[in-house]
Amino acid sequence: MQTQVESRPILENREGRPLVAFAYEGCNPDLLEKILPLIDILELPPDSFGNGENGKITFVEPGMAQIDHALAAGKRMIIHGIGLSMGSYDGMHEPYLNFLDAFLERVPAVWHSEHLGYTRVHGDYLGTMLHLPRTREVLDMICDRVMAIQDRYQIPFLVENIVRLLPDEDNEFTDAAFINAICERTGCGLLLDAYNLECEIFNNRLDIDEFLAEINLANVREIHVACGYEHKGFLLDVHCLGLKQSTLDLAERIIQGSGGTVDVLTYELLSQAIPRMGHDAIIAEMKRLNEVCNRHEQ
Numbered sequence: 001m002q003t004q005v006e007s008r009p010i011l012e013n014r015e016g017r018p019l020v021a022f023a024y025e026g027c028n029p030d031l032l033e034k035i036l037p038l039i040d041i042l043e044l045p046p047d048s049f050g051n052g053e054n055g056k057i058t059f060v061e062p063g064m065a066q067i068d069h070a071l072a073a074g075k076r077m078i079i080h081g082i083g084l085s086m087g088s089y090d091g092m093h094e095p096y097l098n099f100l101d102a103f104l105e106r107v108p109a110v111w112h113s114e115h116l117g118y119t120r121v122h123g124d125y126l127g128t129m130l131h132l133p134r135t136r137e138v139l140d141m142i143c144d145r146v147m148a149i150q151d152r153y154q155i156p157f158l159v160e161n162i163v164r165l166l167p168d169e170d171n172e173f174t175d176a177a178f179i180n181a182i183c184e185r186t187g188c189g190l191l192l193d194a195y196n197l198e199c200e201i202f203n204n205r206l207d208i209d210e211f212l213a214e215i216n217l218a219n220v221r222e223i224h225v226a227c228g229y230e231h232k233g234f235l236l237d238v239h240c241l242g243l244k245q246s247t248l249d250l251a252e253r254i255i256q257g258s259g260g261t262v263d264v265l266t267y268e269l270l271s272q273a274i275p276r277m278g279h280d281a282i283i284a285e286m287k288r289l290n291e292v293c294n295r296h297e298q
C-alpha cells in the first residue's frame with residue numbers, strides 16, 4: 001500500500017497558513033532555544049544525528065537530546081535526508097536507510113524528503129551531489145525507488161529539485177515534466193527549493209516563467225529558502241547567508257500558485273555559517289519567514 005500525498009495539505013492544525021521551519025543540524029542548542037518561539041517545525045538531516053556505516057547504528061546523543069527538547073516544547077519534526085543517493089545506478093545507500101529506520105523509531109516525523117540526485121557512484125562518495133539525466137529509464141528507476149521508500153516508512157515522501165553542477169545531457173523531459181511525472185506516478189509530494197531555482201536561473205538560464213507554468217504546483221508541500229554565494233561566475237547552493245528578497249518573492253509566488261497546498265516554509269542554513277552570521281541575524285530571518293507565512297493565511 002502506498003502512502004500517497006493527497007491534493008490537500010498534509011499537516012493538521014496549521015491555522016490556515018504555511019508553517020515556519022528551520023533546518024537544524026543539532027550543533028547549536030543556544031540558537032535553538034532562541035528560535036523555538038519563532039518556528040513551528042524543525043527540519044532534521046538524519047546524516048547530522050548519526051549514521052549506519054559498517055553495519056552499526058550510531059547516534060549523536062547530544063543532538064538527539066535537543067530533538068527531544070524541541071518535541072517537549074510542542075514542535076513537530078520533518079526529515080530531510082542527504083545521504084540516500086536516490087539516483088545511483090547501483091542502488092540507494094543501504095547504511096543510510098538502515099540509520100533512517102532507527103532514526104524514525106526515535107523521532108516521530110511528519111514526512112521524509114530527499115534530493116533528486118546522487119552522491120555515490122559504484123559505492124564511492126563523490127563529495128557533492130549531481131543531477132539526474134531526465135530519461136524514461138531514470139524516471140522508471142526513481143519511481144520504483146520512491147514507491148519502495150513510501151512502502152518502507154508509511155509516511156509521506158517528498159522529492160527536492162537540486163542545482164546542476166555539470167552540463168545537461170540529452171533529455172527526454174523538461175525539468176518540470178520530469179518532476180511532474182514522478183509525483184503523478186508515485187503520489188509523492190514536491191519540496192521545491194526556491195534558492196536552487198535561482199541558482200538554475202543564474203547558472204543554467206532556467207526560464208522560471210516557463211518552469212512555473214509547467215510544474216504542477218499543487219504537488220508542493222514544502223518550500224526551501226536559503227542563500228549562498230557566487231564563485232567564479234557560478235552561484236553555489238552553499239547555505240551560509242541571509243535571504244535575498246528575490247528568494248522570498250519566489251517562495252511567495254510558489255505559495256500563491258499552489259492554491260494552498262504548501263504546508264511548510266523552511267530556512268536552510270549550514271551549522272558552520274551560524275557563528276559568522278550571528279544569532280540576531282538568524283532570528284531576523286525567521287521573523288521574515290513568519291511574515292511571509294502570515295500573509296498567506298486562508
Ligand SMILES: [Fe+2]
Nearest residue numbers: 080115160193
Ligand atoms: Fe536539500
Ligand SMILES: [Fe+2]
Nearest residue numbers: 160193224268
Ligand atoms: Fe533545499
